[in-house]
Structures are given as C-alpha cells and as structure tokens.
Amino acid sequence: MPLPQSLRRVNRRVTNRLTRPYASRIPWHGVLEHKGRKTGAVYKTPLMAWRGESAVVVALSYGSDVDWLKNARAAAESVMVMGGDRVRVGPPETIRRAEGYSLVPKSVGVLLAALDVDEFVRFPIL
Numbered sequence: 001m002p003l004p005q006s007l008r009r010v011n012r013r014v015t016n017r018l019t020r021p022y023a024s025r026i027p028w029h030g031v032l033e034h035k036g037r038k039t040g041a042v043y044k045t046p047l048m049a050w051r052g053e054s055a056v057v058v059a060l061s062y063g064s065d066v067d068w069l070k071n072a073r074a075a076a077e078s079v080m081v082m083g084g085d086r087v088r089v090g091p092p093e094t095i096r097r098a099e100g101y102s103l104v105p106k107s108v109g110v111l112l113a114a115l116d117v118d119e120f121v122r123f124p125i126l
Contacts, residue, residue, distance in 0.1 A: 028108055030056065030082040036067075037074040049080060050104050051125075056080050056089055057103045059112050060119035064094070069121065077126055089123035096120075 030049035035042055045068040050057045060069070072078050073091050080087045100120025101109045 028105070030058075030080045032058075032068060032072065033079040033081065034068055034071045035075055035078075037071050043068065043071065048108075049082060050108075051080075051082050051087065052103060054125055056082070056087065056123040056125065057095070057100060058092070058121050058123065059100065059104065059117050060121060061112075061115060061117050064119055064121075072123070078123070080123060088126040090126050092121035092123045094119070095122050 028048055028050060030047055030051075032045045032047055032049075033042060034045065047058050047068075048061065060066070069092065072089075075091065077091075078089055080089050095103075097118045097120065101112070103120075103122075104112065
C-alpha cells in the first residue's frame with residue numbers, strides 16, 4: 001500500500017528541495033534527472049535507489065502513479081546520479097515485490113516492509 005498522498009505533497013514541496021543537493025551522496029539514494037513528458041523541462045527527483053551491476057532498483061513508496069515515473073517511462077533514457085556518478089539508465093521496468101526485496105539490503109527491506117511498500121521498478125543501466 002502506498003504512503004499517503006498528503007505526505008507525498010509535503011515531500012515534493014519541502015523535503016525534496018532540501019535533500020536534492022546532497023541526496024545522491026547518501027547511501028541507498030539517488031537523484032533521477034528526467035525530462036518532463038509534457039513540458040520538456042528537466043527535473044531532478046531524489047529517490048531511494050540501489051545500484052547493481054546491470055540495473056538501478058527503486059522502491060515505489062508512493063505507488064506507480066507518480067509523475068517522475070511516467071516521465072522516465074516516456075523517455076528513451078534518463079540519468080541517475082548516485083555516489084557522485086552519473087549513470088545513464090533506460091526506461092524503468094516494473095518488477096515483482098519479491099524480486100524488489102531481494103535486490104535491496106535486508107535492513108532496508110525491513111523498513112520498506114514496515115511501510116508496506118509492494119512496488120518496485122528496475123532501470124537498466126545503459
């Protein structure tokens with residue numbers, strides 16, 4: 001079950017603006033640079049993300065009905081900034097809950113399970 005939309009609005013207007021400058025340097029986080037599918041503007045969205053050898057996994061704590069995900073799905077590629085590296089990624093693919101949990105650190109999986117996160121996407125690294 002996704003987190004409440006009221007929390008999503010607060011994070012979008014306040015928390016994201018505060019964390020965006022340094023989120024890519026926090027473990028288990030990244031900043032997705034994506035182009036708006038309607039506006040063409042470039043957006044930078046802080047996300048909980050984990051980088052593997054061939055993909056970046058993101059937990060959808062607010063569910064799949066979010067603008068950044070729609071933008072990334074519509075684009076041929078985006079950029080995920082993680083640990084100071086700029087990683088080119090392709091359009092995200094939905095993955096099953098069990099696979100998502102298997103790709104994140106166990107300690108984080110406990111937190112995500114407590115938040116009842118059941119959706120994940122995988123961005124292939126280009």
